[in-house]
Amino acid sequence: MTKAYKGYLIDLDGTIYLGKEPIPAGKRFVERLQAKDIPYLFVTNNTTKQPAVVRDRLENEFGIVVPESTIYTASLATVDYMNTCGKGNSVFVIGEAGLISAIEEAGYVVDEENPDYVVVGLDSQVTYEKLATATLAIQKGAHFIGTNPDKNIPTERGLVPGAGSLLALLETATRVKPVIMGKPEAVIMDAAVSKMGFARDEVVMVGDNYETDIKSGINNGIDSLLVLTGFTQKEDVANLSIAPTHIIDSLDEWEV
Known part of the structure; x- marks a missing residue:
C-alpha cells in the first residue's frame, strides 16, 4: 500500500513527456490527481519557457490541462533568489x-x-x-x-x-x-514546498532523474518517487548511493 501524500511535486522532462514524445502514463497520473482534488506543483529545471508557455505546451502537445499556477520553474526560483541578494x-x-x-x-x-x-x-x-x-x-x-x-x-x-x-x-x-537554483538545491525546493502549503513529510517529489529530482527529495527531507521513464535507468538502481523512498517502472503503477 502506498503512502497517502497530501501534495505532489512533479518533474516534467522524462516524467510527463520525453522531449516531444508523450509519456501516456504521465498524463493518466496527472488526471488521477485532478480527479481526487490532490494538489500538485510541477517543479522543473527547464528555464527555456515561461510558465504560460509550459502550460500551453502541456495542453496543446500532450493533452494535459493545468493552470499556470501549478508550474514553478528554475527561472522563477532564480528571480526569487536575486530579489533577496541586494547586489x-x-x-x-x-x-x-x-x-x-x-x-x-x-x-x-x-x-x-x-x-x-x-x-x-x-x-x-x-x-x-x-x-x-x-x-x-x-x-x-x-x-x-x-x-x-x-x-x-x-x-x-x-x-x-x-x-x-x-x-x-x-x-x-x-x-x-x-x-x-534548481533541483536538487534547497532554493527551489524550499519555495516549492512553501507554495504547496504542506509540511515536508506530507509531500513527495516525483521524477525520473536521480541526480536532480530524487536528490532534491533526499537532500531536503522530502520523500521521493523515482519513475524509470527518463534519465535514470533500471540498471542504475542497484548502484544508487541512497535509495529513493519509492521506485516504479511507470506512473501507472502509482496509486494516489
Missing part, C-alpha cells in the same frame, strides 16, 4: 526566452561589461562569445548563478547537453563555483 540590478544572461524574460520582467537590466550577476541556464544557441563574456564578468566579480545542474536533458534523440554542461565549462574557465 544590484544589472545582469548578463546565458539562456533562452523563458529565463531572459523572467529576469527582465523583474526589473533587471542587461550589462555585458560589468554586471552584478551572471546567470547561466540552458541555451541551445550558445556561442563562444557568450561564454567568453560570462567568463570575463565572473572574473571581475559578478555573482555567478546557475539555474540548474542538469548535465543532460532526456529527449526523443537521447541525452543531449544540459545547463550543467555549460556551468562546468564556465567553472573550469573561472575557477568559481556557481550558486545553483
